[in-house]
Amino acid sequence: MYRERASRLPGAAVWTSVPAEGDGPGRVLPDGCMDLLWHDGRLLVAGPDTHAYVDGSSAGPWSGICFHPGTAPTLLGVPAHELRDRRVELADVWPAAEVRRATARVHGAHHPARGLEDVALRLAASAGPPDPLLTRLVAALDAGRPVAGTADALGLGARQLHRRSLAAFGYGPKTLARILRMRRALALAHAGVPFAETAARAGYADQPHLSREVRSLTGVALRELVPPPGAAS
CATH class of the missing domain: 1.10.10.60 (Homeodomain-like)
Structure with missing residues (x-):
């Protein structure tokens, strides 16, 4: 089951996905966006897709915050083309200490999606408004x-x-x-x-x-x- 709501971060959306028993691989369609993801206790980044991303390892719940097109690179500190058509650990993008703090914030939240939103809002406060x-x-x-x-x-x-x-x-x-x-x-x-x-x-x-x-x-x-x-x- 997929659920989505508007985020407190303007232009972003917060979502959760819980695959049902018997579901096949998930197909994520390109949308011009990048996402910060939480799955199995790990933070990941979904880069911008040029084609559908077929996830064959979707067991268990996922949470994410989907950033408005063009806004994530400033927040995450990495050019979008470096993550094109990729899913990477946040530790591959950020220093280990920052990843640990963000992981602790998401893990300690009432729900992972709320924790991701809090992380994103803190990033936006430091980065300033979108271009x-x-x-x-x-x-x-x-x-x-x-x-x-x-x-x-x-x-x-x-x-x-x-x-x-x-x-x-x-x-x-x-x-x-x-x-x-x-x-x-x-x-x-x-x-x-x-x-x-x-x-x-x-x-x-x-x-x-x-x-x-x-x-x-x-x-x-x-x-x-x-x-x-x-x-x-």
């Missing part, structure tokens, strides 16, 4: 605006935008735009919007284009992620 330019970039791309036009509006050249995107998101702005567009499409499809209309509203050329992109980014067909109405569960 407003990156916030505007994410908002523009999530609204379906083209990368080139967004770069011009932000006063950034193509190379500078790509360099800043690698550090903040783990990949270039075109990949971020593809992932955000897919997330918009899946939200529409899950809300019951027909696939052809979903494709048009999310900015795809047509339904086959939507289907190709979903399979490319997730590894499965659109109908596997969003079964047609009335399909057996």
Whole structure:
């Protein structure tokens, strides 16, 4: 069972996942975000994904805090591209003493998710507010605006935008735009919007284009992620 709520850290979400008996490997879809995770008494970092991450070792409960796109590198002190498509121990990123303090805080919390949130809030208090330019970039791309036009509006050249995107998101702005567009499409499809209309509203050329992109980014067909109405569960 997966549960999620808005975090006290603006833009972030706190979540828990408890696999049911008989569940197969978990499939985590790319979303432009990075997560701080707690599992089996350990702190880990989930880097930004360019494709679905299939976790074959999901036994037992997981807790996490999912950071708004572009904000985690400043909080965690590591460029996003160094963790792209990876799950690493926090000890590989932070000094051992800091990891011990954070681990003790999560372990001593009423619930691990609350402890992770407390750690994130302390990090944010030290790091200051998010870069407003990156916030505007994410908002523009999530609204379906083209990368080139967004770069011009932000006063950034193509190379500078790509360099800043690698550090903040783990990949270039075109990949971020593809992932955000897919997330918009899946939200529409899950809300019951027909696939052809979903494709048009999310900015795809047509339904086959939507289907190709979903399979490319997730590894499965659109109908596997969003079964047609009335399909057996």
